[in-house]
Amino acid sequence: MASMMLMMMLLLPVTGVLMAVTPFLQRRGEVFAVTVPSSAQRDPYLRSLKRRYALIMGAVTAVLTAAGVAAALAMNEAAIMVVLLVGTLGLLLGGYALMLRYRAKTKAYKREQGWEAQVQETVAVVGEADAPRAIALSWNLLYVPVILVTVAIAVVGYPHMPDMIPMHASFDGTVNRWEPKGPMVVAFPVLMQLFLAACMVFSHWTILKSKKWAEPGAPATSALAYGLFARAQSVFLLVSGLLLTGGLGILFELSSMELVSLGQAAFFVMLLAMPIVVGSLVIGVVYGQAGSRVFKRMQGSDALLADDDEHWKFGIFYVNPDDLAFVLPERFGVGWTFNYARPVTWVIVVGGFLVTVAFIVAVSVLV
Structure with a gap:
């Protein structure tokens, strides 16, 4: 291997x-x-x-x-x-x-x-409804047939599964952990799919709820660039999520039926992950953060039209109680971050941490 x-x-x-x-x-x-x-x-x-x-x-x-x-x-x-x-x-x-x-x-x-901003310029983009944007959240309904196919494979294949189900293998493909055949062991990949799908749907939702980027010096062009960036990221997120949830769930069920080895299943999952990993790099390079590389010839300004450095702590943590937005583009990186001055942010962060811990504990106890 x-x-x-x-x-x-x-x-x-x-x-x-x-x-x-x-x-x-x-x-x-x-x-x-x-x-x-x-x-x-x-x-x-x-x-x-x-x-x-x-x-x-x-x-x-x-x-x-x-x-x-x-x-x-x-x-x-x-x-x-x-x-x-x-x-x-x-x-x-x-x-x-x-x-x-x-x-x-x-x-x-x-x-x-x-370099100091004499005034804090803000912009409002007219005709925003016609600008490109992230795809609708309803596209995530595509996770439903993927999960249903996994459930169908588990139901049909359950009678043909061995008494001991392989659960973990080393890098050379040797299985080093088994669990007795049972409903929860077979349902494990479906639970993983549900958790991953929920994470992907939440990430998609944050893109839709994010504060839009529009540069004061080029409001219409930068808004268009941001819309193209958000759409590309949302499509990539959906495709990546479908590949991961489908691959993990279906391949694990097939390995439980001994149609493929656990090592082979892991190899195919890695194959699915490679275009996702490389794709994230490609999208970042092609679009840039918030679409900054879409239109490279946008007119530049010698003046500092706006300055919100005081709200970015340590360069990456946005803390601005006067900003109603709780999701916005990152300051250093490609993607989105939270406004940590908003109470809803802490509800999401703490709630997500607790849900993740609860999921890990529940799976470890049930499986």
């Missing part, structure tokens, strides 16, 4: 490359989570900071990827897990720490240049 190990190692370079290119994907008026004039994207000093960030993250990614590939070729399962977990966590935390360092440099440079 060396091929499956090597596929798992692809998570490292994809994560690292996404982190490395993140500064180049942000909106025109933001550099390392600092508000600057949109024309400052061409500033030599700021561009040099971005290049340095990318080079450092790229070098770290190359080293970690080489270590992961070596562990995979050596078939060392323990080393693979260490490199994968520690490496991915190191890239995320290290990338964030490096961002904070360059954020401080950018803030100091901003003060030196005297």
Whole structure:
């Protein structure tokens, strides 16, 4: 199963490359989570900071990827897990720490240049109803037939399943955990599907509820770009969710019926995950955060038309009690985040954490 190990190692370079290119994907008026004039994207000093960030993250990614590939070729399962977990966590935390360092440099440079917003300009986009937007939430009804097919396979195949169901296999495909045949064991993949589908539907809902991005210097064009970005992300989220829920559920049921081995099922799930992982990188590079790369020739402004740096704590946490929106585009990254000054945000965060813990506990007890 060396091929499956090597596929798992692809998570490292994809994560690292996404982190490395993140500064180049942000909106025109933001550099390392600092508000600057949109024309400052061409500033030599700021561009040099971005290049340095990318080079450092790229070098770290190359080293970690080489270590992961070596562990995979050596078939060392323990080393693979260490490199994968520690490496991915190191890239995320290290990338964030490096961002904070360059954020401080950018803030100091901003003060030196005297970039200050004399007024806080806001925009309202006329004709927003005609602008592209995320696909409707009703598209998530497609999860229903996927789950029903899994249930049908489980019902039809239950009499033909062995008394002991394989539940876990090592990287070489050797099954090392079984559970007695029973309704809950067979229903386990359906429960996983329901949980994953719920997470995907919630993510889709947050896109629809998000505060729309419109740049004061180019309101109509940036609103159109954001709409295209939101639509692409919502379609990608739906397709990814259907692939994962369908693949996990159906393949697990087929392995329980011994039509495929558990190792083969895991291999096919990894195959399904690869286009999802790579696709997230491609969408980020093509569209940029909030559609910032859709129209690269949007007119830039030398003036700072709006500045909300004070509301972004540590560059990524938005805290603004005067903003009624509780979901908005991220400041550093590709996607969306919450307004942590809104009570509903904490209801969602705490509620989601409790539901996740309850699901894990329930599955571990029932299965």
